[in-house]
Amino acid sequence: MGTTKTDLFTDAQNQIATIAKALGHPARVAILEYLLKVNECICGDIVNELPLAQPTVSQHLKELKNAGLIKGNVEGTAICYCIDEAAIERLQAYFAGIASKLSEKKKDCC
Amino acid sequence: MGTTKTDLFTDAQNQIATIAKALGHPARVAILEYLLKVNECICGDIVNELPLAQPTVSQHLKELKNAGLIKGNVEGTAICYCIDEAAIERLQAYFAGIASKLSEKKKDCC
DNA sequence: TTTATTTATCGTAATATTGCAATATATAAA
DNA sequence: TTTATATATTGCAATATTACGATAAATAAA
Numbered sequence: 576m577g578t579t580k581t582d583l584f585t586d587a588q589n590q591i592a593t594i595a596k597a598l599g600h601p602a603r604v605a606i607l608e609y610l611l612k613v614n615e616c617i618c619g620d621i622v623n624e625l626p627l628a629q630p631t632v633s634q635h636l637k638e639l640k641n642a643g644l645i646k647g648n649v650e651g652t653a654i655c656y657c658i659d660e661a662a663i664e665r666l667q668a669y670f671a672g673i674a675s676k677l678s679e680k681k682k683d684c685c
Numbered sequence: 686m687g688t689t690k691t692d693l694f695t696d697a698q699n700q701i702a703t704i705a706k707a708l709g710h711p712a713r714v715a716i717l718e719y720l721l722k723v724n725e726c727i728c729g730d731i732v733n734e735l736p737l738a739q740p741t742v743s744q745h746l747k748e749l750k751n752a753g754l755i756k757g758n759v760e761g762t763a764i765c766y767c768i769d770e771a772a773i774e775r776l777q778a779y780f781a782g783i784a785s786k787l788s789e790k791k792k793d794c795c
Numbered sequence: 796t797t798t799a800t801t802t803a804t805c806g807t808a809a810t811a812t813t814g815c816a817a818t819a820t821a822t823a824a825a
Numbered sequence: 826t827t828t829a830t831a832t833a834t835t836g837c838a839a840t841a842t843t844a845c846g847a848t849a850a851a852t853a854a855a
Contacts, residue, residue, distance in 0.1 A: 576812095576814050576840070577841065578839075579710060579711065580737070580814080581711060584712065588711040588714045592710055592713070593709075596705070598702065598705035598706075600702055600842090600843085601691060601702040602689075602690075605695075611783055619801065619802085626690075627843095627844075629802075630804080630846080631843075635843095636802090663780055663787060670776045670780060671781070673768075674774055678770075686809045687809040687810025687842065687843050688811080689811090732832085739815090739833095740816080740832090740834080742832095744813080746832090747833085
């Protein structure tokens with residue numbers, strides 16, 4: 576118990592869930608928005624932007640990276656992080672698809 | 686510890702995180718997709734669609750409802766569930782906004 | 796080499812999530 | 826009222842997440 580039964584669902588469902596889960600924490604949303612605001616690779620600097628301790632930020636960055644939402648390369652002493660467009664586009668396409676299917680049908684329920 | 690420090694982030698960041706978190710489990714993605722496929726209110730039936738026990742499904746439905754992703758009304762013995770368009774549209778707009786800002790800038794990094 | 800700086804990892808405590816059996820609740824049907 | 830059916834809640838065990846201090850690793854600068 577306590578473990579998500581991923582084998583019972585499709586790959587597509589698991590992939591969406593993985594990306595969504597990575598954004599399921601405000602610190603990780605804040606990191607994404609900061610990377611977007613600066614709009615270029617950030618080398619160092621992210622830790623100072625967040626009201627959390629350095630190991631905690633490092634852990635959140637790792638989760639975003641594992642989920643494919645950000646990319647990062649070693650750049651000397653610092654690390655160069657930026658948003659991975661592919662993941663964002665996948666999410667955007669997914670929800671746009673749902674929204675368009677929803678608009679096709681009746682709203683007179685619930 | 687173990688608790689997310691929501692007070693350190695903006696309301697907007699917490700709202701996105703809450704909705705994303707609700708979709709951070711494949712069973713809840715599957716529920717959303719099932720509601721979309723049927724494209725009308727579902728009264729009963731959801732439990733049979735998922736490979737999980739009834740209390741587990743009930744719990745997932747509760748989380749989707751708390752996050753505002755689905756709506757549900759009591760309908761006799763059954764419960765009528767359907768997708769809440771507003772939440773989907775908020776997500777779609779959020780990611781579309783990120784995607785468009787990303788496309789404005791250089792890609793020659795990371 | 797030594798020192799400073801930056802990020803990652805380890806270890807751990809507190810809390811949250813997942814899943815389900817058992818049970819409760821609520822309504823429909825007999 | 827009794828029975829059947831559908832969903833919710835409770836309680837619990839297993840696991841995951843969150844957060845951070847301490848420490849390691851890796852590179853730049855002195």
